[in-house]
Amino acid sequence: MPDATLGPSAFIVLGFLNHAGPATAYDLKRWVDDSVGFFWSFPRSQLYAEPQRLVTLGLLAETQEESGRRRRLYSVTDAGRAALADWRRSPAGMPELRDPGLLRMFFTPEEDHAALRALAAGQLRQHQERLATYRDMLGGEPCPWPERPPFTRTLRMGELYEQACLTFWQEVLDGLRPE
Amino acid sequence: MPDATLGPSAFIVLGFLNHAGPATAYDLKRWVDDSVGFFWSFPRSQLYAEPQRLVTLGLLAETQEESGRRRRLYSVTDAGRAALADWRRSPAGMPELRDPGLLRMFFTPEEDHAALRALAAGQLRQHQERLATYRDMLGGEPCPWPERPPFTRTLRMGELYEQACLTFWQEVLDGLRPE
DNA sequence: TGGGACATGTAAGAAGTTACATGATTAT
DNA sequence: ATAATCATGTAACTTCTTACATGTCCCA
Structure with missing residues (x-):
C-alpha cells in the first residue's frame, strides 16, 4: 500500500531523484537549495529521514558504498514513479501567505x-x-x-x-x- | 526569563488577548478564523496548548469558571505586553511562497x-x-x-x-x- | 600537515495535522 | 424532546527547528 501519508517533502525527494537519477541526500540538498528551495524549503532534519522513510515504503531503492564514506545512494522505484505521477494529477490546495x-x-x-x-x-x-x-x-x-x-x-x-x-x-x- | 522560544502562534494569542481583553481559547479561534487566519493559520491543536504554555511563562494569567463549563479565561500580563512590544520591534523575516x-x-x-x-x-x-x-x-x-x-x-x-x-x-x- | 570548508549524520523539543470525544445550546 | 450544531477539549502521530557532532577533502 503506497500509503496516503506522503507530504510535499516526499514528492520533492521523488521528483528530484526521478529527474537526476541515483543520488545522495546531500545531492538533494544542493539541488534544492538553489531551485525549488526558493519557494518551498526542505528542512535539514528531513534530508536523511525522508529518503529512509520512502525506502521502507518501497518508493526508493538504496545502496550503500562499501568503502570510504559509506554514502547512501537512492533511486526511484517503479512504485515511486507511480506515486509521483498520481500526485501530479491530484488537486492542489491553496497557498497561505504566512508573511x-x-x-x-x-x-x-x-x-x-x-x-x-x-x-x-x-x-x-x-x-x-x-x-x-x-x-x-x-x-x-x-x-x-x-x-x-x-x-x-x-x-x-x-x-x-x-x-x-x-x-x-x-x-x-x-x-x-x-x- | 521570558524565553526566546516564542513562535508566531504565541504572538497571535498575545496580540488577540491584548486587543480583546480576557477571553477563552474558543474566542481566539473565532476571531482568528475570519481575520488573521486568512494569511496565517492557527492550528486547532495549539488552541488550548499555546495559552497554557504562555501561562507557565508568566505572559498570560488564567482564571477558570467554577460553575457550568469551567471555561478558562485568559488575559495578558504586563510581562506579556512587554514581550509583544519587543516582538513588534524585532526584525521580520521573509515569507516563503509555499504554493x-x-x-x-x-x-x-x-x-x-x-x-x-x-x-x-x-x-x-x-x-x-x-x-x-x-x-x-x-x-x-x-x-x-x-x-x-x-x-x-x-x-x-x-x-x-x-x-x-x-x-x-x-x-x-x-x-x-x-x- | 594543518586549518578551513564541505559533507554527512543524530537528537531533543516545538509546532502542526488529524481524528476523536463529549457537554451545551438552539431550532423545530 | 430530540436532532443538529456549537463549543470545548484530548491524544497520537508527523514534521520542522535548532543545535550538535564528526568525518573527509582541498590547498597553501
Missing part, C-alpha cells in the same frame, strides 16, 4: 506610525533584494539546470510576488507620509 | 501540456474565488472589527497577491495555447 512582516503589521496599532514606517522600510529593502536576485537568475547566464525549464516558470511567479509586495509596502509607507 | 500548485508545476515535465493546462485552470479558478472573497470583505458592510484597520491593510496584500497569481497562471495557460 511574518504582515503578521507584525496586523498586531501593530494603527497610530504607531514610527513602528509601521520602520517595518515597511525594512520589508521594502528585503523584497527589493529578493527581486534583484530573481532577475539575475532570469536574465543571467543559462541557469544550472537547462533541462529544467519549469524553474524559469516558478521564478516568474517569484518575480510577480515580489512586485506585489513592493507595491503593498510602498502603499503602506505612502499612507503614512502626511503624518 | 502547492507551483510545486506540482515544478515537477511536471514541460511537454505534458495536458497536465499543465489542468493545473493552471484549477489554480485560476481557486484564486478567482479567493479574490472575490477578499473584495467582498473590502467593499461590503463595515467589517466586524471596525477598531481593527490593519486588517483592511492585510486584505489589500491578499488582493495584490491573488492578482499576481491570476496573472501567473494565465501566462502559463497562454504559453500552452499554440500546442
